[in-house]
Amino acid sequence: MRLMSGLRKPLIALGAAVSLTAFATASWAETARSVSAEPFARVYLAIRGCSSCAHCRTTIRQMVRANAKGGEARIGVDQVEVRYATPRSIPLREVIHSLAENRLHDLSLVDVLFTARGAIRTARDGSPRFFLEETGQAFPISIDRAVRRPADGTPLRLTALVEGWRGKGDLTLTARTIDSQD
């Protein structure tokens, strides 16, 4: 009983702290979700290496922001997300290069996903291109047979793998999911 008595205060403190932490995290996450619901575009950068301490996170945040032209950078576990709330031209290559050039320790960029609102249209040469909503910015896109392609010009939200960033040529998109916005 004495042992239990000695443990009572720490256990109460532990319980209270667990509850507060859970509540605070849940509240913030809920707020974040509602405030940032469906941004115009997101760039997800999957990274490997040191990205966890305050100094690495500050460095990564500032490196991305320096090239994101107004995009909001958020850092998760082994990933960086750059959000654009409203339609605008996305500096995709610059954002990618901010981390791909390995300016921090052993940090390396391994994959890039891009999601945005827009429409797919067939270009004059017959190849499909993804046009970002309201901006006129376009990227070549390849669409696997497993992914249903809507009719040209249909408003949609595209999630695509970004390819070509390791080289100096054009960036291209490979569609992963296409959600109709009608």
Add this chain to the structure above:
Amino acid sequence: MPRFRVWVVLFIAALLGAPLTGMAEESTDTPLHFHGYGDIHYNNPQLSTMNQAAISEADAHRFALGLSYELTPEMRIDAEIDFEHAAEEIELEYAHLDYDLAPTLTLRAGSVLLPIGPLNEFHEPTLYRSVERPYVETTVMPTTWQEIGVGLVGRTGNGAFAYRGYLVTGLDAVQLSAIKGLEDSQSHGSEAAAEDLAGVARVEYAAASGLSFGASGYYGGADQGNPALHDVFIGIANADARYRKHDWDLRGVFYRVFVDGAESVSAFTGETIGKAMMGWYAEAAYDLLRRDATGGRRSLFAFGRYEAFDTNLEVPEGFEAEEGAGRSVITGGISYLPIEKVAFKADFEHWKDDTDAELNRFNLGVAFQF
């Protein structure tokens, strides 16, 4: 002990509490992030002329837990607690508020890590190849060094050029040592004497070629109002360079320390405090598994390092340099990283001092971060 309990309770609570929320649908949507690192060592010195009392030991050297809480997208609290030597020593590694004034400019206030040299801020054990940190960066540059302060953290030139500058509490000259140099003179932010302040700044340039350069400077009072010391000022100059590409990792680091008033500190402490100290090292490492070339996750670095440091490089008039203050260490070994955040290390050190005393030491270590 009560402090220890409070921190343990808070950290366990935080670690338990966060998963209850499901951590949000995407990990970037949670305001609370945890991180940490640890390294556990086995050191086996061969009896020698340098230290007859040295024995083999195993040590849970560091285990650090940290958290970052985003109050808003522009405002964050970052903190880290270091439990050293199996929690025999507990240290607030840093605890500061970051407030973004602009996308690439942040105001930082609190207990901050000083931006001097490449290791003090980025000190996770998977980031250096040897079991122990370079000895230059424990004596001439006393990592991990934190002080209470305020300053700016920024970046420009498409992210390639970085700078940090802080006003911080000064060192305590009474704690300077002939052999250990600056090692115990920092306040760690614990009821820090603030009679004397210091300015510290660092600039870095990282080119896309894999080459990066850094330079740091520190200058401030260190007598902390002690009337027996008169005025004591300490200055530190640092320059470093690194090439990290094509599976090579080459580093060069240099520090020089100036102690203005070393004679009064020497008279007060009874040991010869160097009015100039110096340390440098050069290190080459090559990844035998060629992670850069293959795109894999595993690395096996073979490395070699030469370092030299002297805490009595120049001494005040009327004082004699302490024997053994000038030392060199050759370290060679391997570091295997199955993933980027875990390292198994083995190395061998050969020490020699200015009296020709020598010491050989074999070390094993495991390091991790999350």
